[in-house]
Amino acid sequence: MTSSKYKNLIFLLLTALASLVIVVVVILIAITLIKESYPALVRYGPLKFLFSRQWDYSKEIYGALRPLAGTVLSSFLALAAAWPLSIGAAIFLTELCPRRIKSVVASGLELLAAIPSVIYGLWGLMVMAPFLEKYVQPAIEFVLGDLPIIGSFFQSRSAGGVNLFSASCVLSLMILPFITSLAREAFDKTPPELKESAQALGATKWETVYDVVIPNSRSALAGAVVMALGRALGETMAVAYLIGNRHASLDSIFSPYATITSVMANEFNEAEGIRMSTLFALALVLMLSNSVILIISKRLIAGRRIA
Amino acid sequence: MTKNVRKRRIKNLLALSLCSLCALFGLTILGWILFDVAVEGWKALSPKLFLKDPAPPGVMGGGGLKSAFLGQGLMTLTAAVMGIPIGILGGTFLAEYGRNLKVSAIVANLSDLAASTPSIVIGAFVHALLVAPFGGFSGWAGSVALAIIIIPLVLRTTDETLRLVPWNLREAALSLGASYHQVIWSIIYRSSLSGLLTGVVLALARAAGETAPLLFTSFNNNSFNWSLSSPTASLTVSIYQYAASPYESWIKLAWAAALVVTVLNLGLNLTARLFLKSRKY
Numbered sequence: 001m002t003s004s005k006y007k008n009l010i011f012l013l014l015t016a017l018a019s020l021v022i023v024v025v026v027i028l029i030a031i032t033l034i035k036e037s038y039p040a041l042v043r044y045g046p047l048k049f050l051f052s053r054q055w056d057y058s059k060e061i062y063g064a065l066r067p068l069a070g071t072v073l074s075s076f077l078a079l080a081a082a083w084p085l086s087i088g089a090a091i092f093l094t095e096l097c098p099r100r101i102k103s104v105v106a107s108g109l110e111l112l113a114a115i116p117s118v119i120y121g122l123w124g125l126m127v128m129a130p131f132l133e134k135y136v137q138p139a140i141e142f143v144l145g146d147l148p149i150i151g152s153f154f155q156s157r158s159a160g161g162v163n164l165f166s167a168s169c170v171l172s173l174m175i176l177p178f179i180t181s182l183a184r185e186a187f188d189k190t191p192p193e194l195k196e197s198a199q200a201l202g203a204t205k206w207e208t209v210y211d212v213v214i215p216n217s218r219s220a221l222a223g224a225v226v227m228a229l230g231r232a233l234g235e236t237m238a239v240a241y242l243i244g245n246r247h248a249s250l251d252s253i254f255s256p257y258a259t260i261t262s263v264m265a266n267e268f269n270e271a272e273g274i275r276m277s278t279l280f281a282l283a284l285v286l287m288l289s290n291s292v293i294l295i296i297s298k299r300l301i302a303g304r305r306i307a
Numbered sequence: 308m309t310k311n312v313r314k315r316r317i318k319n320l321l322a323l324s325l326c327s328l329c330a331l332f333g334l335t336i337l338g339w340i341l342f343d344v345a346v347e348g349w350k351a352l353s354p355k356l357f358l359k360d361p362a363p364p365g366v367m368g369g370g371g372l373k374s375a376f377l378g379q380g381l382m383t384l385t386a387a388v389m390g391i392p393i394g395i396l397g398g399t400f401l402a403e404y405g406r407n408l409k410v411s412a413i414v415a416n417l418s419d420l421a422a423s424t425p426s427i428v429i430g431a432f433v434h435a436l437l438v439a440p441f442g443g444f445s446g447w448a449g450s451v452a453l454a455i456i457i458i459p460l461v462l463r464t465t466d467e468t469l470r471l472v473p474w475n476l477r478e479a480a481l482s483l484g485a486s487y488h489q490v491i492w493s494i495i496y497r498s499s500l501s502g503l504l505t506g507v508v509l510a511l512a513r514a515a516g517e518t519a520p521l522l523f524t525s526f527n528n529n530s531f532n533w534s535l536s537s538p539t540a541s542l543t544v545s546i547y548q549y550a551a552s553p554y555e556s557w558i559k560l561a562w563a564a565a566l567v568v569t570v571l572n573l574g575l576n577l578t579a580r581l582f583l584k585s586r587k588y
Binding site: 004005007008011012014015016017018019020021022023025026028029032033036084085086087088089091092093095096097105107108109110111112114115116117118119120121122123125126127173176177180204205206207209210230231233234235236237240241261264265268269279280283286287290291294298 | 315316318319322323325326327328329330332333334336337339340343344347392393394395396397398399400401403404405411413414416417418419420421423424425426427428429431432434435436455458459462486487488489491512516517518519522523526543546547550551558561562565568569572573576580
C-alpha cells in the first residue's frame with residue numbers, strides 16, 4: 001500500500017515537472033530575446049529603433065520601420081483577401097455541402113493547412129509568382145494603375161514576380177484553411193432553434209446565414225481573423241522567398257520589400273554584434289505583437305469582451 | 308410569385324453559389340500545389356536521391372540528398388524522444404492532478420503562447436541558447452528547437468483528450484482501491500489512446516515540415532554523418548537553399564525533396580485523422 005502511495009507521489013511530481021518545462025521555455029525565450037536585443041535597444045532607444053527607416057550596413061545603423069511596415073502590410077493584404085474566401089468556404093461546409101462529400105471537402109481544406117510552409121515557398125516562387133506576374137499583375141495595373149495619386153502604387157517596376165503582392169497572395173492561401181476551420185467551428189455552434197425559427201418565418205437559406213448564423217458567431221469570427229493575423233505576421237519561409245528582402249522605400253505593391261521574418265531568415269546567419277542584436281530586437285517585436293494578438297483572439301473566440 | 312420574393316430567391320442563389328466557389332477555390336489551390344509537387348518531384352525522383360550526397364552544381368546528375376534524409380530523420384526522432392514524453396506527462400498534470408488548480412490554467416495559456424510563437428523566433432532563441440555559446444551549428448540544437456515545437460502541441464492535445472474521459476471511470480477505479488497513478492496508466496491512457504496518438508502524430512508532422520527553426524540551429528551539411536554534434540542537413544533547409552539557387556540540377560533536387568516532405572506530411576496527417584476517427588470519447 002505504501003509503495004503504491006510513493007509511486008503515485010513520484011508520478012505526480014514527474015507530471016508536475018513536465019508541465020513546468022514549457023513554462024520555463026517561455027520564460028527563457030522572453031529573457032533571451034530581451035537580453036540579446038538589449039545592446040541595440042540601448043544604442044538606438046526603443047522608439048527611435050521602431051520608427052527609423054535606416055538599414056545601413058556600412059554605418060551599422062539599423063531601424064525597424066521598413067521590416068515592420070512590410071510585415072504589417074503583407075499580413076493585412078493577405079487577411080483582406082483570405083477572410084471573405086474562408087468565411088464563404090465555411091458557409092458552404094456548414095450549410096450547403098451534401099453530406100456525402102462533406103468529409104472529403106473538409107479534409108481537403110484542412111490538408112491545405114498541413115502543407116509545410118517551405119513547400120508553399122517553393123511552389124510560390126516557381127509556379128505562382130510567374131503566374132501572377134503574367135496574368136494578374138497586368139490586369140490590376142490596367143484597372144488601377146492610371147488612377148490619380150494611388151495609381152503609382154499599382155504599377156509594376158521590377159520583373160521576376162518577387163514582390164509584396166506575391167508574398168501577400170501566398171500568405172493568404174496559407175491562412176485560408178486556418179480561418180475556414182475556425183469559422184466552421186463557430187458556425188456549428190449556432191443553436192439549431194435559431195436557424196429553424198428564421199426559416200419558419202420564411203427566410204431563405206442565405207438570409208438565415210446572413211441574419212442569424214453570422215451575427216450569432218460574430219465574436220468568434222473576429223477572433224478567427226485576429227488569430228490568422230498572428231499566423232501571417234510570423235510566417236517565414238514562404239514570405240522569405242517571395243518578398244525579395246529589399247531595404248528600400250515601397251513605391252508599388254509590385255516591388256520587392258522586406259518583412260521582419262524575411263530579414264531574419266536572410267541575414268541572421270551572417271550577422272554579428274549590433275546587427276545580430278537588431279535582429280533579436282525584431283524577433284522581440286514579433287513575439288510581443290504575437291502575444292497581444294493571441295490574448296485578443298482567445299477572448300474574442302471565447303465570446304468575452306476584449307477589455 | 309411577387310417581385311420581392313423572386314429578388315430574394317435570386318440573391319439567395321447568387322450568394323450561395325459564391326460560397327460554393329470559395330470552397331472550390333480552396334480545393335483548386337490544394338490540387339494545383341499537389342499536382343505541381345507531384346509532377347516536378349516525380350521527374351527528379353531517382354534512387355540516387357536517397358543514396359548520394361549533393362554534388363557541386365556543375366557535375367552531371369546533381370547528386371542526391373542522402374545526408375538530408377538521415378539528418379532530418381535523426382533530428383525529428385531525437386526531438387520526438389525529448390518532446391513527446393514531456394508533452395504527455397505535462398498534459399496529464401493539467402488534466403488530472405492539477406485539474407482544478409489555477410496554475411494549470413496559466414500553464415495551458417503559456418503553452419498556447421509557445422505554440423503560437425513564430426517558429427523563426429524559436430530558431431533565434433535556440434541559436435542564442437545552444438549555438439552561439441557552444442561554438443557552432445549542431446544537430447542537437449536543431450532537435451531542441453523541434454522539441455520546443457512538439458511539446459506545447461502534445462501537451463494541449465493530451466490535456467484536452469484526457470478531459471474527455473468521463474469522470475465516473477476514475478471514480479469506479481479509485482473505489483476499487485487503485486491509486487491515482489494506476490488509474491491514469493491502466494484506465495485513462497488506455498481509453499484515450501487514439502486521441503493521444505492523434506496529437507503525437509500531428510505534432511510530428513508539424514516538426515518534420517519545419518524549416519525556420521532549423522535554419523539557425525542545425526543549418527546544413529553536405530557530407531554524410533551520423534553525429535548530431537556537427538551541422539546537420541535536413542530536407543526542408545535543403546529545399547530552401549536549393550530552390551533559391553540558379554542551378555537547374557539543384558532546383559530539381561529541391562522539387563524531389565519537396566515531394567518526399569509533402570507525401571510524408573500528408574501521410575502523417577491522414578494517419579492522425581484515422582486515429583481521431585477511432586476515438587472512444
